[in-house]
Structures are given as C-alpha cells and as structure tokens.
Amino acid sequence: MLMRHFAYFNNVLLFIDIRRNQLQSVLEILSTINVSEEEFEEIGEDLGELLGRVIEAKIDLENMIIPFLKNQTTVFDASGTHPTI
Numbered sequence: 758m759l760m761r762h763f764a765y766f767n768n769v770l771l772f773i774d775i776r777r778n779q780l781q782s783v784l785e786i787l788s789t790i791n792v793s794e795e796e797f798e799e800i801g802e803d804l805g806e807l808l809g810r811v812i813e814a815k816i817d818l819e820n821m822i823i824p825f826l827k828n829q830t831t832v833f834d835a836s837g838t839h840p841t842i
Contacts, residue, residue: 762821769814776807 783800786792792800 769818772814
C-alpha cells in the first residue's frame, strides 16, 4: 500500500512539473502583443481545464493523506518532548 502511495505522489509531482511548463508557455503567448481573440479564448479554456485538474488532484491527495494522518498515534520518547510517529 505504501508503494502505491509513493507511486501516486510521484505522478502528482510529474503532473505539477508538466503543468508549470505549460503555464510558462501560456505566459509567453500572453506576453506577445498580437494575441487574437480566438487564441485568448482557447488559452482561457485550457486554464479552466487545468484548474479543474489541479482541484481534482488536491482532493485526491487530501482523501489519501487525511485518513492516514488520523490513523497515526503520537508516542513520546523518555524525555516526553520529542513526538515520534
């Protein structure tokens, strides 16, 4: 199960890296002076789709991490100051 979580986290990191590059491309296009209305509209649609994917990934991560954290117990060492999980 732990391997599955690590694989998923790696996929999320790859997703983030790809989307960063995509956003850089969008910024380069928008920084040009002659962006047509159709191009501007297409970029807006792409950004809307990207936002949906980001929100979906965030929800998936929360659904995976929050139950995991709730199942953890905190144990203190002999000094009582350093919690370990």
